[in-house]
Amino acid sequence: MAKLDFFYEFASTYSYLSAMRIDDLALDYDIEVNWRPFLLGPIFKAQGWETSPFNVYPDKGRYMIRDLERLAEAQGLPNFKMPKIFPAHPILPSRVALCFSGEMRAAFTRAVYDAEFAHGADVADTKVIEKILEGLGEDAAKIFEKVNTPPVKDLLRKETEAAQKLRIFGAPAFVTEDGEMFWGNDRLEAAMEWVAKG
Amino acid sequence: MAKLDFFYEFASTYSYLSAMRIDDLALDYDIEVNWRPFLLGPIFKAQGWETSPFNVYPDKGRYMIRDLERLAEAQGLPNFKMPKIFPAHPILPSRVALCFSGEMRAAFTRAVYDAEFAHGADVADTKVIEKILEGLGEDAAKIFEKVNTPPVKDLLRKETEAAQKLRIFGAPAFVTEDGEMFWGNDRLEAAMEWVAKG
Numbered sequence: 001m002a003k004l005d006f007f008y009e010f011a012s013t014y015s016y017l018s019a020m021r022i023d024d025l026a027l028d029y030d031i032e033v034n035w036r037p038f039l040l041g042p043i044f045k046a047q048g049w050e051t052s053p054f055n056v057y058p059d060k061g062r063y064m065i066r067d068l069e070r071l072a073e074a075q076g077l078p079n080f081k082m083p084k085i086f087p088a089h090p091i092l093p094s095r096v097a098l099c100f101s102g103e104m105r106a107a108f109t110r111a112v113y114d115a116e117f118a119h120g121a122d123v124a125d126t127k128v129i130e131k132i133l134e135g136l137g138e139d140a141a142k143i144f145e146k147v148n149t150p151p152v153k154d155l156l157r158k159e160t161e162a163a164q165k166l167r168i169f170g171a172p173a174f175v176t177e178d179g180e181m182f183w184g185n186d187r188l189e190a191a192m193e194w195v196a197k198g
Numbered sequence: 199m200a201k202l203d204f205f206y207e208f209a210s211t212y213s214y215l216s217a218m219r220i221d222d223l224a225l226d227y228d229i230e231v232n233w234r235p236f237l238l239g240p241i242f243k244a245q246g247w248e249t250s251p252f253n254v255y256p257d258k259g260r261y262m263i264r265d266l267e268r269l270a271e272a273q274g275l276p277n278f279k280m281p282k283i284f285p286a287h288p289i290l291p292s293r294v295a296l297c298f299s300g301e302m303r304a305a306f307t308r309a310v311y312d313a314e315f316a317h318g319a320d321v322a323d324t325k326v327i328e329k330i331l332e333g334l335g336e337d338a339a340k341i342f343e344k345v346n347t348p349p350v351k352d353l354l355r356k357e358t359e360a361a362q363k364l365r366i367f368g369a370p371a372f373v374t375e376d377g378e379m380f381w382g383n384d385r386l387e388a389a390m391e392w393v394a395k396g
């Protein structure tokens with residue numbers, strides 16, 4: 001089955017929209033999605049930003065919220081809500097996501113985004129992540145034992161380096177097996193079509 | 199007839215895509231488009247940029263070109279070509295556009311974008327604009343007499359101030375009569391739908 005890499009960041013609002021619809025689209029297009037969490041922090045730092053561009057440029061940030069309200073509604077998602085802390089520190093949920101693979105990673109990711117952007121939770125908070133893991137029937141204590149071990153930390157570092165090597169500068173980004181990059185939730189369909197046409 | 203304001207910048211690549219398709223869409227949606235050229239320079243300066251963000255952030259600039267190649271092809275436009283000088287100084291074509299109104303302003307705008315992004319011309323060059331005006335059956339000398347007079351200069355300044363007051367931070371931007379803003383060529387359909395649903 002043809003594959004598409006889905007690079008997402010846990011603090012990224014537009015990654016949320018993609019995470020909530022990518023599996024349905026993948027079914028339609030008969031494509032296997034590879035869920036790849038990474039960190040935008042090091043990439044933004046290299047661009048001279050110490051925080052999200054939506055904080056750096058307030059007019060853009062204000063517009064983004066309105067845009068997301070409209071898009072979430074059109075997509076049938078709950079009312080969009082900015083989390084108390086934006087951008088959230090994405091390290092904890094990213095590492096937890098990398099403890100899983102396949103459908104479980106996707107399910108965990110969607111649950112984190114739902115807590116963050118439909119309920120305003122701070123997903124850097126261990127208690128929030130614990131509750132999400134329990135809701136998914138996972139043993140949170142067992143996951144938390146793994147989360148700060150070198151293999152998991154290394155994996156997140158490697159994924160972030162892979163994104164940098166692909167010249168990814170924002171999230172979500174979709175990368176095809178033949179190296180074509182598509183940036184932004186708005187390009188998800190175009191990425192799928194690229195893969196489907198082979 | 200319901201109206202939609204189309205704020206565009208002559209150096210903006212994505213404004214080009216919108217300019218080439220907005221009239222067809224407006225016909226479908228039965229909407230009157232108000233073509234409003236303005237300057238991004240003062241707006242970018244307020245954000246701390248001395249040039250286009252696509253120059254400030256090279257990875258973004260590289261991606262933008264690939265994105266535009268794909269989008270131009272999908273839209274049935276000639277091969278996308280970056281102009282020799284990017285971003286072009288938009289003052290001359292902006293002032294000329296403001297010497298016209300209605301369909302003539304739209305036709306002039308499309309001709310400028312075609313020269314710039316399908317043929318790589320420098321649209322700050324008087325000779326390029328002269329040729330475009332002649333191609334449209336206009337008396338270039340007569341237009342050039344008007345172009346640097348206070349009423350035309352003031353109008354461009356006022357349009358740019360109007361964009362700033364609306365908190366426009368990029369182009370194209372679409373603004374509805376009830377004050378809803380949509381940013382980017384990707385949001386053109388959403389803007390039309392907003393207007394059409396009343």
